[in-house]
Amino acid sequence: MRQMQCNGKTDEFHLCCPGDTGTRMEQAEQRFTATKTARAAPGDLNRIDPAGYRLLDSVTQCGNRGNPKVSGGRNSKPGEFPWVALLKYETSGRQFLCGGSLISDRFILTAAHCIVQQPPLIGVRLGEHDLAREEDCTYLGGIHRVCQPPHEDFGVDDVRVHPSYSHGSINNDIALIKLDRSVVLPKSHIAPVCLPIDDESKQLAHDQSFLIAGWGRTDKEDAASIQQRALITRKDVSVCRNYYNNAPVNENHICATGSGIAHTCRGDSGGPLFFKHRFKQHYRFVQYGVISFGGQRCGTNRNQPGVFANIIDMLPWITQNLY
Numbered sequence: 001m002r003q004m005q006c007n008g009k010t011d012e013f014h015l016c017c018p019g020d021t022g023t024r025m026e027q028a029e030q031r032f033t034a035t036k037t038a039r040a041a042p043g044d045l046n047r048i049d050p051a052g053y054r055l056l057d058s059v060t061q062c063g064n065r066g067n068p069k070v071s072g073g074r075n076s077k078p079g080e081f082p083w084v085a086l087l088k089y090e091t092s093g094r095q096f097l098c099g100g101s102l103i104s105d106r107f108i109l110t111a112a113h114c115i116v117q118q119p120p121l122i123g124v125r126l127g128e129h130d131l132a133r134e135e136d137c138t139y140l141g142g143i144h145r146v147c148q149p150p151h152e153d154f155g156v157d158d159v160r161v162h163p164s165y166s167h168g169s170i171n172n173d174i175a176l177i178k179l180d181r182s183v184v185l186p187k188s189h190i191a192p193v194c195l196p197i198d199d200e201s202k203q204l205a206h207d208q209s210f211l212i213a214g215w216g217r218t219d220k221e222d223a224a225s226i227q228q229r230a231l232i233t234r235k236d237v238s239v240c241r242n243y244y245n246n247a248p249v250n251e252n253h254i255c256a257t258g259s260g261i262a263h264t265c266r267g268d269s270g271g272p273l274f275f276k277h278r279f280k281q282h283y284r285f286v287q288y289g290v291i292s293f294g295g296q297r298c299g300t301n302r303n304q305p306g307v308f309a310n311i312i313d314m315l316p317w318i319t320q321n322l323y
Helices: 002-006 022-035 050-057 237-243 311-320
Strands: 084-089 096-102 107-110 121-126 137-140 144-147 152-154 156-161 175-179 209-214 228-235 253-257 272-279 282-293 306-310
Touching: 050 311, 084 107, 096 121, 096 272, 096 282, 107 282, 121 156, 121 175, 209 282, 228 237, 237 253, 253 282, 282 311, 306 311
Parallel strands: none
Antiparallel strands: 084 096, 084 121, 096 107, 107 175, 121 152, 137 144, 156 175, 209 228, 209 272, 228 253, 253 306, 272 282, 282 306
């Protein structure tokens, strides 16, 4: 399972993991044991916590895209997906190794393996678009230069990993990061994504289309500096189970794949799976999954499926840990 999650060679999206050793992972776990809450206390994992639900329900401006135009191609537009986060690690190499999503003014949703199987997490970046530039700008009509506000960096106050997640597993691969301060909202380039907390937003088609976005590897296996996007389609979980040699993929997962080289290597491990759906009588972007693991090598099999933690099944645990 770890090879699927962290070999950095996937088809549908890059699952960003460093070439870490067992020693490095042990150091990361020891640091979190000493200074952070790495494991949320187990409880009734089927119970929606009223306070946590109210917090999510109070995020009234979730899922609003900063840029109203739907972008084409591989690169997203500045501010197009303002909830996508970058996770920063204490490492001498590439520091942004995983992704996540802003779900409130204080919490980031990500994958558990982005916490347990990585170097120490030291920060979160929001509002980023092009890692290679200080300013994220676009031209309207090819003439007028419009720049979004600068990205914002946050520290980490607390980390909560699903209590049923085990090292190297693909089940319950979900975690929450509490930022060191609240995000001041609203902003044009930073906004939370909605979670499927109402009945309307929980209705998914069997062949539902989703978006993923992040700074993962491109089809040439280079780390992208500009945020990438891709459209992928839901498949039956048996497709992923059979493809990955009877891996324990179940109904707590979402299985999805893209088609063709235009939809490869676009996301970051821990990043969101989302699309625009009915939400509280409006159409908003709602997150349905967290990128967990995928295939082997970009370009070798462009229909390789990816596996995502299913947010609907994880909602009780999420609501119990928003404090």
